[in-house]
Amino acid sequence: MSETNPKAALQGVRVLDLSRVLAGPWATQILGDFGAEIIKVEKPGAGDDTRSWGPPFLKGEGGAHGDAAYYLAANRNKRSVTIDFAKPEGAALVKRLIPHCQILVENFKTGGLKKYGLDYESVRALNPSIVYCSITGFGQSGPYSKRPGYDYIIQGMGGLMSLTGEPMGEPMKSAVAVADLFTGMYAVTGILAALRHAERTGEGQHIDAALLDTQVAMLANLGASYLVSHEKPTRLGNQHAAIAPYQVLPTSDGHIILAIGNDGQFRDFCEAAGVRLCDDPKFAHNEARVHNRVELTAALTTIMQRKSTAQWVAALETAQVPCGPINTLDQVYADPQVVARHAVESVTRSDGTELKLAANPLRMSATPPTTHAAPPTLGENTDAMLTELLSLSEAELARLREANII
Known part of the structure; x- marks a missing residue:
C-alpha cells in the first residue's frame, strides 16, 4: 500500500461523503484514488449498509463476521467518521465540517436531508463554493422524484433488461450493478467539471445525478437506433443487433x-x-x-x-x-495480461487484516491514481478528524460518544 502521492491530481481537495451502498461510494472512491481526502460519515454502531451485505465477509476476531466484501469494493482511500446526524448535535457537527470541504456527495431520497439542515440550500449558505452532488434513483424533479431507486429496478425501467437475455427467455439484468456504477462515474465527471468552475469563479453548484437518467443515456447506439427508426430493438441473447458474427x-x-x-x-x-x-x-x-x-x-x-x-x-x-x-473469475485474475497490468493490489487495514482489491484501472503518466488507504473499519478516524478539523478535546469526544452522537 503506497503513501499519499504528493503529486495526486486532487491533492488538497476534501470531500464530505454522506453516501452509502454503491453509486455514491463508487464516485467518492474514484475521487479518493485521485488524491482527494474523503471523510465518510457513517451511523455509529451500524455504518454503511454494505458492511453487512454478505457473505462473503472478512473474518473478525474469534471468527466473527468482519466487513462484507461488497463494502470493501467501494470504500478504499476513505476515512470513516461516525456521526449520527439524525440527532441535532450530530447534524451540527456535520455542518461544522462543511466549510472545510470543497465537495459533498449524498444519495438520500430527494429532500431527505432537508430536515437535518444538510440540503443544498442550507449547505450553500455555509459554503457558497461547495460542489454538492445528489445521487438518486429518479432525480430531484419529475413525477418519480420521491421514489426510492435501486439498480435492478432502473435496469428494468430504463430499457436495459428489455435488450438483455435470450429472444425467447425472460428479460435479464446485468450481474454487475451497471446503473449504479455508471451513475457514480458520471457523477465524478460532473463533480470535476463543477470543481474546475468553482476554483475559477468561487461559485459552487448542485449536481443532480439520477440512475434512470444515466441508464437512458447509456443505451447509446441502441437508444439511437430506436430514436432514428422508431422500431423497438429485441433481445438477441449474445448476438449483436447490427454486426454479424x-x-x-x-x-x-x-x-x-x-x-x-x-x-x-x-x-x-x-x-x-x-x-x-x-x-x-x-x-x-x-x-x-x-x-x-x-x-x-x-x-x-x-x-x-x-x-x-x-x-x-x-x-x-x-x-x-x-x-x-x-x-x-479465477481465470480472469490469473490472466497474464491482467497480472501484467497490476489490476489487483494488496492492502492492509488498520487492524492488520490483509486483503486484495481491484486497482483503479486508469494509468496516468504524471498524476496516477493510487491506493493510500485500505477501506476503513467503522469509525476508525472519528477522533482524529474531529480533533484535526474541529479542534474537539478528548473530553468533548468522550461526552459525544457517551451520548451516542459519534
Whole structure:
C-alpha cells in the first residue's frame, strides 16, 4: 500500500461523503484514488449498509463476521467518521465540517436531508463554493422524484433488461450493478467539471445525478437506433443487433466470442478456419450476414466445434481476427495480461487484516491514481478528524460518544 502521492491530481481537495451502498461510494472512491481526502460519515454502531451485505465477509476476531466484501469494493482511500446526524448535535457537527470541504456527495431520497439542515440550500449558505452532488434513483424533479431507486429496478425501467437475455427467455439484468456504477462515474465527471468552475469563479453548484437518467443515456447506439427508426430493438441473447458474427459460439470444449467488425475481418476468419463462407452472397457483407444471421450461426456452430477454445484463440489471434474466451473469475485474475497490468493490489487495514482489491484501472503518466488507504473499519478516524478539523478535546469526544452522537 503506497503513501499519499504528493503529486495526486486532487491533492488538497476534501470531500464530505454522506453516501452509502454503491453509486455514491463508487464516485467518492474514484475521487479518493485521485488524491482527494474523503471523510465518510457513517451511523455509529451500524455504518454503511454494505458492511453487512454478505457473505462473503472478512473474518473478525474469534471468527466473527468482519466487513462484507461488497463494502470493501467501494470504500478504499476513505476515512470513516461516525456521526449520527439524525440527532441535532450530530447534524451540527456535520455542518461544522462543511466549510472545510470543497465537495459533498449524498444519495438520500430527494429532500431527505432537508430536515437535518444538510440540503443544498442550507449547505450553500455555509459554503457558497461547495460542489454538492445528489445521487438518486429518479432525480430531484419529475413525477418519480420521491421514489426510492435501486439498480435492478432502473435496469428494468430504463430499457436495459428489455435488450438483455435470450429472444425467447425472460428479460435479464446485468450481474454487475451497471446503473449504479455508471451513475457514480458520471457523477465524478460532473463533480470535476463543477470543481474546475468553482476554483475559477468561487461559485459552487448542485449536481443532480439520477440512475434512470444515466441508464437512458447509456443505451447509446441502441437508444439511437430506436430514436432514428422508431422500431423497438429485441433481445438477441449474445448476438449483436447490427454486426454479424458478433456472438458466442460453442467450441469442442467450451465457448468462444467472435467479434468480427467488418468484411475484411470476416474474410480473414474464413481463411484461418479453412472455409468459403465469405464467397456466399448471403455472407459476403455485414448487412447480408445480419439478415441471414440464423443460417450463418448454424454454419459457424458446426465449424467452431471442430477445435477447442484455446486452439481457436491461437489461430484467430494469429490471423488478427477479434476473438476471446469467456473466463471465470479465477481465470480472469490469473490472466497474464491482467497480472501484467497490476489490476489487483494488496492492502492492509488498520487492524492488520490483509486483503486484495481491484486497482483503479486508469494509468496516468504524471498524476496516477493510487491506493493510500485500505477501506476503513467503522469509525476508525472519528477522533482524529474531529480533533484535526474541529479542534474537539478528548473530553468533548468522550461526552459525544457517551451520548451516542459519534
